[in-house]
Each structure stands twice: as structure tokens, then as C-alpha cells.
Amino acid sequence: MHCGSEELPNQNVICCTCYSQLPFTDFLQIENNVVEKIFWGRVSLGASGAALFFTKNSIVQLLIFELKYKQNKRAGWMLGHIIAETMKLSNRFMHIDYLIPVPLRQKKERIRGYNQTYIICEGIAQVLAIPIEKRVLYKKKPSLTQTQKGRIERGQNSNRLFSLKNTTALFNKRLLLVDDVITTGATAESACLCLKQARPADIQFVAAAYTLT
Numbered sequence: 001m002h003c004g005s006e007e008l009p010n011q012n013v014i015c016c017t018c019y020s021q022l023p024f025t026d027f028l029q030i031e032n033n034v035v036e037k038i039f040w041g042r043v044s045l046g047a048s049g050a051a052l053f054f055t056k057n058s059i060v061q062l063l064i065f066e067l068k069y070k071q072n073k074r075a076g077w078m079l080g081h082i083i084a085e086t087m088k089l090s091n092r093f094m095h096i097d098y099l100i101p102v103p104l105r106q107k108k109e110r111i112r113g114y115n116q117t118y119i120i121c122e123g124i125a126q127v128l129a130i131p132i133e134k135r136v137l138y139k140k141k142p143s144l145t146q147t148q149k150g151r152i153e154r155g156q157n158s159n160r161l162f163s164l165k166n167t168t169a170l171f172n173k174r175l176l177l178v179d180d181v182i183t184t185g186a187t188a189e190s191a192c193l194c195l196k197q198a199r200p201a202d203i204q205f206v207a208a209a210y211t212l213t
Contacts (some may be wrong), residue, residue, distance in 0.1 A: 080123015
């Protein structure tokens with residue numbers, strides 16, 4: 001897909017050469033990594049990280065774009081596989097009870113046809129056999145796009161974005177919140193604060209990619 005090669009192994013969306021050039025972060029194996037530091041003083045989380053670096057005009061950007069705007073679920077499953085295989089190299093993500101995809105607003109999900117973070121969760125589940133719980137966390141109101149906003153503005157806009165249903169399903173469970181890209185962490189912070197109302201045993205966080213600023 002990226003270099004134009006038609007030789008794509010095992011239904012992948014990029015060739016082996018492009019895969020070898022993916023910018024892995026190794027964050028999931030490192031305690032106190034850059035992603036974990038984003039949440040310091042904001043919300044208490046367990047092990048967290050992102051599998052890849054996100055930069056403009058990169059293979060990672062193309063994968064995210066294919067998933068979100070080109071209806072290419074294979075790109076999402078591939079990102080999920082990458083996260084899962086990276087998690088397997090670490091002993092920091094153990095005994096997870098549920099994967100929790102960061103939700104979209106219902107209207108946006110209807111327009112897109114699916115939630116891209118749920119597709120990434122499917123990819124993780126294909127490798128690690130962890131169940132996905134999508135009936136609990138909901139996005140409850142429209143929000144302005146976060147792209148052009150600073151950290152403080154994003155935090156203000158992300159506050160109280162989410163609500164919970166069926167909270168007993170999460171009580172005393174170990175949760176892994178999953179997102180596609182993390183920049184400031186404002187959306188993930190809001191989601192985690194909401195999930196904590198269900199009194200889970202632990203909340204961890206992973207994203208497919210971390211944005212380099």
C-alpha cells in the first residue's frame with residue numbers, strides 16, 4: 001500500500017519492506033515512558049504506552065488514514081496485531097480482563113460505519129484472546145475537533161465527554177483502554193476518569209501511535 005508493492009503477505013496492507021521500516025517506540029516495555037509521563041498528575045494509570053511513532057507523511061499516518069477514512073479494517077487489525085505482539089514482549093500487561101475501545105459519538109460511528117478503535121481492539125483480541133467490552137463507555141456529547149487546540153484547551157473540551165452504563169461489568173476488573181493515536185492524552189484522561197467510577201482493579205492504556213510534536 002505504501003510503496004506500491006502488489007506482493008502483500010498474509011492479507012497485510014503493507015509489504016515486508018515497509019513493515020520493517022515502521023517506527024516502533026518500545027514504550028510498552030519501558031516503565032515511566034513518554035506516554036506514561038503524559039498522565040502524571042492528571043490521572044492514575046497502570047502500565048501505558050504506544051506501539052509506534054506518528055509523524056506526517058509516514059507509513060503510520062497512512063495506516064491510520066486508511067482505517068479512519070478509507071473503510072480499510074485490515075489496517076486496524078494490523079495495528080492491533082502490532083500492539084498485541086509488542087505487549088507479548090513485555091511483562092507489564094498481564095491478566096487483562098477487558099479491552100475498552102475509546103468510543104466515538106453514535107452519529108459519527110453511524111457515518112463511518114464503525115469505531116476505528118474497536119477494529120484495533122479486534123486485532124489485539126485476535127492475538128491475545130482478550131474480550132472486548134464496548135457496552136460500558138459512551139461518548140455523550142459533540143466536541144470540537146482537537147487537532148488545532150493546545151493542551152489546556154483539549155483538556156477543557158474533553159472534560160465530561162464520556163458516560164458509563166452497565167458499570168457492574170467492570171467492578172474489580174483489569175481494563176486496557178485502547179485508542180488509535182495519543183497526542184496530549186486529554187481524551188484518554190477523560191475516559192479513564194469516567195471508567196474509574198466503575199471501581200475497576202486497574203486501568204492500563206495503549207495507543208497504536210504516539211504523535212511526535
